Amino acid sequence: MYSWDFYTVFQSWDLFLYGLWLTFVYSVGSIVLGVIFGLIVCFARLSKVTLFSAAARVYLELFRCMPLLVLVLWFYYALPMLTGMSIENTTAALLALSLYVSAFYAEIFRGGIKAVDSGQHEAGAAIAMSHVQIMWRIILPQAAKKMLPAFINQSVIQVKNTSLASVISVAELSYMGAVVNGDTYRPLESYTLVAVLYFLLLFPLTQVADRVEKKLRLSD
Amino acid sequence: MNDAPPIFSVRNLSKSFGPVQVFSDINLDVTQGEVIGVIGPSGCGKSTLIRCLNMMEIPNGGQIFFRGRPTTANFRGRNGSIGAGELRRKVGMVFQQFNLFPHKTVIENVIEGPVVVLKEPRQEAMERATELLRSVGLADKRNAFPNHLSGGQKQRVAIARALAMRPEVMLFDEVTSALDPELVGEVLNVMRKLAEGGMTMVIVTHEMAFAADVADRVIFLDEGTIAAEGSADAVIHKPTQERLKRFLARFHA
Numbered sequence: 181m182y183s184w185d186f187y188t189v190f191q192s193w194d195l196f197l198y199g200l201w202l203t204f205v206y207s208v209g210s211i212v213l214g215v216i217f218g219l220i221v222c223f224a225r226l227s228k229v230t231l232f233s234a235a236a237r238v239y240l241e242l243f244r245c246m247p248l249l250v251l252v253l254w255f256y257y258a259l260p261m262l263t264g265m266s267i268e269n270t271t272a273a274l275l276a277l278s279l280y281v282s283a284f285y286a287e288i289f290r291g292g293i294k295a296v297d298s299g300q301h302e303a304g305a306a307i308a309m310s311h312v313q314i315m316w317r318i319i320l321p322q323a324a325k326k327m328l329p330a331f332i333n334q335s336v337i338q339v340k341n342t343s344l345a346s347v348i349s350v351a352e353l354s355y356m357g358a359v360v361n362g363d364t365y366r367p368l369e370s371y372t373l374v375a376v377l378y379f380l381l382l383f384p385l386t387q388v389a390d391r392v393e394k395k396l397r398l399s400d
Numbered sequence: 401m402n403d404a405p406p407i408f409s410v411r412n413l414s415k416s417f418g419p420v421q422v423f424s425d426i427n428l429d430v431t432q433g434e435v436i437g438v439i440g441p442s443g444c445g446k447s448t449l450i451r452c453l454n455m456m457e458i459p460n461g462g463q464i465f466f467r468g469r470p471t472t473a474n475f476r477g478r479n480g481s482i483g484a485g486e487l488r489r490k491v492g493m494v495f496q497q498f499n500l501f502p503h504k505t506v507i508e509n510v511i512e513g514p515v516v517v518l519k520e521p522r523q524e525a526m527e528r529a530t531e532l533l534r535s536v537g538l539a540d541k542r543n544a545f546p547n548h549l550s551g552g553q554k555q556r557v558a559i560a561r562a563l564a565m566r567p568e569v570m571l572f573d574e575v576t577s578a579l580d581p582e583l584v585g586e587v588l589n590v591m592r593k594l595a596e597g598g599m600t601m602v603i604v605t606h607e608m609a610f611a612a613d614v615a616d617r618v619i620f621l622d623e624g625t626i627a628a629e630g631s632a633d634a635v636i637h638k639p640t641q642e643r644l645k646r647f648l649a650r651f652h653a
């Protein structure tokens with residue numbers, strides 16, 4: 181019978197706490213950057229300028245069809261050889277995570293914008309609003325509502341995906357689990373604790389997502 | 401006054417979607433204070449024609465002059481021409497499907513144009529919007545959201561929203577076609593009041609009795625041209641062309 185010993189791993193609480201903090205930072209950082217890049221790519225994809233929309237398509241396919249793990253490794257090990265500039269593992273991880281999620285966000289944004297009735301654009305145009313005014317004041321607020329559930333869903337996945345940064349030694353939560361396991365030889369407790377911490381981080385988020393979705397369904 | 405150029409002068413206008421020619425060589429003047437009814441079979445290009453008047457559709461050939469000035473499809477005009485932006489400030493449009501902004505309240509719908517486009521102070525715009533809503537009989541709905549309104553109420557808000565821009569001419573594209581029959585009257589009454597107030601209007605409609613009643617002039621659009629044109633009485637009550645007669649027969653039946 182295995183004798184559980186959480187006490188040993190709890191002694192490394194500061195490592196877990198730091199890992200949890202980094203997981204949070206990489207999640208928020210890559211989600212914020214991903215939204216910014218995603219909006220840019222989404223507008224490029226919708227652009228009537230062929231160069232922009234073609235470039236956006238290449239970007240989308242590239243990042244959607246590559247495993248995140250490969251991207252993380254590529255940005256850390258391959259990119260410096262191409263550019264001749266060394267890159268911090270933290271930067272490489274943030275870059276890979278942000279670009280990866282931006283491709284999915286871009287498609288979610290585009291879907292939301294497309295789902296807004298075309299009559300809305302016409303109504304804005306009929307009162308002489310410019311394209312930019314129509315986009316920000318009329319289309320995006322309605323699109324945001326439509327894409328919120330998909331956006332939250334993708335963001336939940338993104339939080340979990342930050343764990344892949346551990347392969348280039350970014351000391352986020354799952355990496356710290358490995359570290360503590362190495363120190364204590366207690367894989368069961370170390371990784372169970374990591375799993376529980378991820379769960380505690382994400383469970384509230386999925387609950388909010390469910391609430392939001394129900395509310396949105398009621399409102400129209 | 402009589403020498404002033406018409407509000408719209410349409411010259412040799414043509415429009416096609418890809419290989420499909422909708423109409424060609426359309427000529428039409430809309431003078432100040434005139435109410436024009438546009439009728440014709442489904443798909444003949446009535447919507448396309450009035451959507452060209454505010455550059456919602458870009459014509460393929462010909463010219464549209466607004467008060468004597470040439471118009472262009474670009475948002476900003478140059479060299480004396482009127483761009484789509486300026487044109488749409490002066491030309492109001494109401495749609496069959498209302499197209500109210502569902503995320504904004506009734507009054508926010510009405511002040512959107514004045515505040516965002518005309519840069520009117522919000523307070524001033526609110527007061528005028530309240531006045532306009534009263535004139536279409538919806539003062540009590542100012543803080544409601546569009547999805548709590550009936551179709552007839554929505555369309556009256558849409559008319560108020562267009563009027564809030566202080567347009568010089570109003571375009572109506574089958575604005576009662578999506579309404580339950582019992583709600584048609586309240587919208588037509590608002591339009592009738594507008595016409596009596598001297599508003600210049602171009603009205604695409606299937607309401608023949610209404611067209612005969614309010615229009616100074618009726619245009620029958622058919623097979624890509626203006627197939628008949630004249631006083632409401634002449635076109636609707638005393639048609640001469642065979643195709644026009646057959647078209648009208650469907651409404652009298």
Ligand SMILES: Nc1ncnc2c1ncn2[C@@H]1O[C@H](COP(=O)(O)OP(=O)(O)OP(=O)(O)O)[C@@H](O)[C@H]1O
Pocket residue numbers: 417420422440441442443444445446447448449574
């Ligand atoms: N955006 C478009 N792309 C391609 N074809 C179009 C487009 N808009 C209209 N058409 C075509 O142009 C023709 C004229 O359409 P339009 O909507 O102007 O007719 P309408 O007289 O308003 O008809 P209805 O009485 O049904 O509203 C139709 O054959 C229609 O299929």
Ligand SMILES: [Mg+2]
Pocket residue numbers: 446447448573574
């Ligand atoms: Mg039509």
